[in-house]
Amino acid sequence: MISTQKLSISYHGRTVLRNASLVAEPGKVLALVGPSGCGKSSFLCALNRMTDLLPGARVSGQITFDGQGIEEAFASPVELRRNVGMIFQKPNPFAMSIRRNIELAVREHGRHSRSDRQRIIESVLRDVGLWDEVHDRLDHSALELSGGQQQRLCIARALALKPQVLLMDEPCSALDPIAADRVEQLIRSMRGQYTIIIVTHNLAQARRLADHMAVFWICEGVGEIIEYGETESLFRSSANPLVTSYLSGRSG
Amino acid sequence: MSRSDLSLRIISRTLAILSAAIVLLILGFLVRESAPALQELGLARFFTDPGWHPLSGQFSLVPMIVATLATSLGSVAIAAPLGIASAVFAHFYAPRTLAIWHRRLIELLAGIPSVVFGLWGLVVLAPLVARLGGSGQNLFTATAVLGLMILPTVALLSDAAIASLPRAWIQGAAALGMQRWSIVGKVVIPGARRGIGAGVLLALTRALGETMAVLMLAGNVVQVPNSLLSPGRTLNANIALELGYASTFHRSVLFVSGLMLMLVVSVIVVGISYRRGASDEWR
């Protein structure tokens, strides 16, 4: 279980998100929705400390993992990221072979025999439904794959590290509708095995995928979480009129 | 931070410091080797001695300094207008394909070794200049070839400076009905003057630092030149000609002249880099 307490994020002194407190329950899908620029992606990046890589980014507040602060739970940001995988909006496989894309991190994080690695590659590619499409060209460049296939390869690559949490930043928005549908199905099939936190602008997708939902909003120029709850009940009724109108497609 | 990350940082930073220290090492050695001459002879004698007769203890550097300044400034006077015109040509006058080839040729020109320029100047240009009188190995020939050699520096940096101008300026000027020549003269060149200025200054450092072409073309007679057609010897050429056999004070004085060159060039380079400030315009 991953949760945040009063998380605030700023870039070069300008606050983009303040006092975000959330809980992502194990094995459930949590969707982060809201208009552009309200700090959803920054929030996601803070969860695996990717903010360390962004110039001028500062994070304050608490992130806990199974009840422990992430600093205690993990020896380093690197350790944290092994357990909290991330999928980006634009598929970003390395310009290497399909095999090498998956192996790269696996090899870095422990000793595996060649047959172990082969087994891991096959199993994660099967998990993302890519095995039948690529098993005869594992040594071809990953850049030869279509966008949707690349995105599934990126998910496979993350799964190979056996993470407990997957962070997804609009994983379908750069794909064509058919490929997007394919990835969405994949995410649905992973429900129960992984804690998934997904940023999406597609409210219908959030409704189809997510168990819980957090609505971000810009209040006085700064992002905040204005609503959090079970997806269905939020869609049916929310105490906050802003949320009601946003979820019904009337604003945002 | 993991151990491998830490050792990467330590090793890379140590080697970076080493790289940066080379310039200090060079400066240190020049000072060390110059010290005997500077202490025993003093700086003034390099300017007041009657002539350059190192074997009989006369160490006037004046003729060499004058020749160095004459060839360097002269070559900048040739390279600056041609180089700027060349950049303007590639941006505003040449059709697209021609512009690409023009840039490529200029880059090629930048890569030709100075000794090849020297050879061409010696065999082809000097006999032509000799028709004006003398042997053809004189300051004029050296300056002309030097100008050609440093032209790419002006051209490429001006080109970059012009390319980085906001497009809207030029479009705005054109929308006001300004003609091409006045857009270039009144908007583009003034707008890009810092970049062009840096290019001209860098070209000056190239000219001050050049040895081979001048050594092969200037005639190498130690005298204060009285016209462009008289032969002369630059500081660089003097070092190249005499370091092989120089000893004691003579050698030390050659290092003094090297130190002078290095200091002048460094002051210009540091000046450019401060003026450039933290912006990364030319990186």
Added chain:
Amino acid sequence: MSGGRFHASATTPTRRHQIPEFFTAVAVWMAAGLVVATLAWILIDIAVRGISQLSPSFLIEGVEDAGRAGGIGPVLFSTMLILMVTLALAIPLSLATAIALTERVDQDSRFARNVRRCLDVLAGVPSIVFGLFGNAFFAIMLGLGYSILTGGLTLACMVLPILIRTSEQAIVAVPNEYRYAAAALGLGRSATLFRVVLPAAAPALMAGVVLSIGRALAETAALIFTAGYVARRPESLLDSGRSLSVHIYDMAMNVPGGGSRAYATACVLVALLLAINATTTLLLHAAGLQGRSVGGKG
């Protein structure tokens, strides 16, 4: 560097306005034409006079009669050895420096600024001063004498700024997506660098190396008093050896009747440099960095 081209020509009503427009255009075309014509003159001159002297045996045979006869075999060999020494020192040093300079994501630490300023000054140091330094430090103080080693180490100091600058650009040009992807997969900084960033930067890094080889090949003044003049085939790195450029200088200036052989050698040198120029362009193209050039130094 090739920015957008701006078409700013306007139709002009009065004659008074057309005169300066016309003369500026003529002046600009003439200036550009003059530059191109002179370059062509040099290249054609080198090719015409050089090729007539060239033969396969010229590239292999030893230097005889002070260069008036025989070939440039030992000179080519010495040049190659000097280059190898240069690269053996300059590549690791510049790669490490470039890594240190690109360590911070926001790029502009004081450390990096100061190192860059030192390198800018180093890039401006006149080549004859490198000769003085190499002579005093490597040849005399370290006792290496006039040798391949002294010459190669001196040239390494000289090409270092270019090599660092190009390596830095190559590393910075690797898309940040790669770094983020690697970080998200839990790769540490060094693993990200060696497994992902450097392999992706490899073609551009190579282009920098090739460019530096070009600079080193073109250099003469720094070599005369470090690698020396000896035209025999060196037996070891501690022997003196003559580079192609020094050979051209010596044949042109010190050997009466050496001019035609100097031209033949210049032809070889220019051909090598043209090949290097083409290789750099191709490598940068492969790296998606075409159109980047670095101001030249002869």
